[in-house]
Amino acid sequence: MGHTHVTATTSDEGAAVPVTIRDVARASGVHISTVSRTFSAPHLVNPETRVRVLACAEDLGYRPNRAARALITGRTHNIGLIIADIANPFFPPLIKAAEGQARHRDYHVFVADTNEDPTAEEELVHALAKQVDGVLLCSPRMSNSLIEQLSREVPLVVVNRQVTGLPCVLMDVGQGARSAIEHLVGLGHRSIALLGGPRSSWTNREMRRAANAAARAGGAELTVLGPNAPTEVGGSAVAEQVRRSGVSAVLAYNDLMAIGLIEGLDALGVRVPQEVSVVGVDDITLSRLTRPKLTTVATPTGAAGRTAVDMLLQQDIESPRGARGSGAGTALGVRRTTAQVMLQTDLVIRDSTGPGPYARPARPLAAPRGPGPHCPAGPGIPTAATGDAVAS
Amino acid sequence: MGHTHVTATTSDEGAAVPVTIRDVARASGVHISTVSRTFSAPHLVNPETRVRVLACAEDLGYRPNRAARALITGRTHNIGLIIADIANPFFPPLIKAAEGQARHRDYHVFVADTNEDPTAEEELVHALAKQVDGVLLCSPRMSNSLIEQLSREVPLVVVNRQVTGLPCVLMDVGQGARSAIEHLVGLGHRSIALLGGPRSSWTNREMRRAANAAARAGGAELTVLGPNAPTEVGGSAVAEQVRRSGVSAVLAYNDLMAIGLIEGLDALGVRVPQEVSVVGVDDITLSRLTRPKLTTVATPTGAAGRTAVDMLLQQDIESPRGARGSGAGTALGVRRTTAQVMLQTDLVIRDSTGPGPYARPARPLAAPRGPGPHCPAGPGIPTAATGDAVAS
DNA sequence: CACAGCGCTGCAAAGGTTTGCAATGAAGTA
DNA sequence: TACTTCATTGCAAACCTTTGCAGCGCTGTG
Secondary structure: OOOEEEEEEEEEEOOOOOOOHHHHHHHHOOOHHHHHHHHHOHHHOOHHHHHHHHHHHHHHOOOOOHHHHHHHHOOOOEEEEEEOOOOOOOHHHHHHHHHHHHHHOOOEEEEEEOOOOHHHHHHHHHHHHOOOOOEEEEOOOOOHHHHHHHOOOOOEEEEOOOOOOOOEEEEOHHHHHHHHHHHHHHOOOOEEEEEOOOOOOHHHHHHHHHHHHHHHHHOOEEEEEOOOOOOHHHHHHOHHHHHHHOOOEEEEOOHHHHHHHHHHHHHOOOOOOOOOEEEEEEOOHHHHOOOOOOEEEEOOHHHHHHHHHHHHHHHHHHOOOOOOOOOOOOOOOEEEEEEEEEEOOEEEOOOOOOOOOOOOOOOOOOOOOOOOOOOOOOOOOHHHHHHHHHHO | OOOEEEEEEEEEEOOOOOOOHHHHHHHHOOOHHHHHHHHHOHHHOOHHHHHHHHHHHHHHOOOOOHHHHHHHHOOOOEEEEEEOOOOOOOHHHHHHHHHHHHHHOOOEEEEEEOOOOHHHHHHHHHHHHOOOOOEEEEOOOOOHHHHHHHOOOOOEEEEOOOOOOOOEEEEOHHHHHHHHHHHHHHOOOOEEEEEOOOOOOHHHHHHHHHHHHHHHHHOOEEEEEOOOOOOHHHHHHOHHHHHHHOOOEEEEOOHHHHHHHHHHHHHOOOOOOOOOEEEEEEOOHHHHOOOOOOEEEEOOHHHHHHHHHHHHHHHHHHOOOOOOOOOOOOOOOEEEEEEEEEEOOEEEOOOOOOOOOOOOOOOOOOOOOOOOOOOOOOOOOHHHHHHHHHHO
């Protein structure tokens, strides 16, 4: 095993000496309840006492034990984030945004990766339920009915999936797919393929529906290929099939697949965009770095993460869970208002799409080229919209 | 704000009715302690009773409250993961591996993103300290002394940084840099630039040291440019500087910078690898997808994540924190064994490096081409090595 | 028969915090 | 002066679970 090199040393090390509210109370000569109030209801304690207590706390390095607090308040100040696949570059910006927003509201985030496995999703919701005040379910793969059922166990906000009766954050991929198809039709493509993603994906169905309608409206023929794994490999695997199908343009379920497809086509000697145009979805960073640069439908992932967190906290605040007085059936039948937010998507035109067989020769390019109506994660969408959305 | 569309509905919804150990006890006609034992020490309870209790628990949908358990056992079964930047594609595989390994050991993971901000790092360690059994500090930007200090508050494992007296998981970027330089020298490059990363990065110093030594040994001249932001932008920003410097090859701090640099050079009309060779570090997925495909030093990120989790748990198990009998200064001066693990890196030769000005004409390519000694995240390194390492 | 040992179970304390209620003292009002 | 009000603080229960100890009924041994 020449792979690793290990060195070991032993050292004296002070184990963590946990300092509790009691220590602070003793040090500042007050009762523990006063210390508690100093932190959680400062207006109830004499300013003089307060500063003394705070000084002692600072001095001893006291930090309230959130677990103990959670035990009695019923609120953990944690939220769970369940993700289909962290390694899919679509998700990190979402996680980052959610984590930031949560921290901003004094919440921490549990992250769990399900490897696109619906069973893991369910288990994780259960496992997290008691440790968090709510869960963000991102691009879930399980059934709607199961989601509804789980939502009775712990407050849920669903991202990238529409579940009636539950708060959802959606990206308007329908509109995105329509724009993409219109763009392709405008370029003179009449035979277009849609590379489908996972079967249980809401996004997938939505895109298919919208793409079909847009193609019909534009007088183009749409072939659906799939379902496929939403990865680069999934994309390159269908390259051969795409070539045989004879289409001149492809709309892929996401950027990863689009990039994989371009790779695959390249290996077959098919040039993009000269022979086949390719459009992706997501506008991951990567899509600006490949060659050709990818034309894609930009989804506001950061905004989605922030919005989802806000919706969860909003929902949570109006109905504090369990806690005191939980005799028999406490708060059955709470009337809860659920909002569903749809975030806009934007077509970003880059270099992977070009004129098709039916392009009008006069104007070689039917749509604006280059930077174009380019607005990836523009500043218009995020928090302002979020506020509006949740308020309604 | 035309960006979003919101719909709202109200619905009756059962709020989570928390079912506790007491409910199970009542339902199955035993004392709560028996229920507790059914879960945490099954061998102490009569098989008959056990099945009855389990049936009732299942029936009521009981799940032990980990927060309450943590309160008394002193172990939360959570670990914290502090990351410089989730959006940096280097980290997701590490997070994924760590999360998987943790879950495999019945632990959950708190993820926090610091945005490369040392202050945030410190705050987060404090905030997480009481909620987790230990923290993984990945590529920290704070000072060694602060890390040592924090390690007295909560068990720490450091990834990508060497701190004496603390368990560390390191990747041998020194060896990687050496291989890269040797590769370039072998190709006939004699004037090489090193694109530095963040100043406070251990990896950065290590690379610099090794690259300098290797260049000297190979009779090449090494120019250090930086520090730079470890991002694509950081890379493209120095393209002009690289061109002016007249070097024929560049070793970048990481793949992101390398890719950015290639972009930047391309914009200046400098072709890679014909005019300048570029080598990255990390072997992120992206590096296989750009054109030209990136020659890079592959780092075993998955293995690092798993190893770090194992080391943390190992360390934790041998010294259960605080809990019962925490009178005065309990366990001061615990003798702890700390291991430092160094994981091997591998040079992956792809298409971004080519012959330099001093290439020997006879053999146009001094090093093997194409797939070559390609072994990214190969199966040799991970868990087996991990076991060995921690055992020592 | 006395007693030890065993398998199983109940009892109650402990863990750190919050919070309703009561007690204290002082100031304000009639 | 007697009474009310208010600000401040202490008391103790409660949250849910784990765990050392003791008790129970039984069997086996001396």
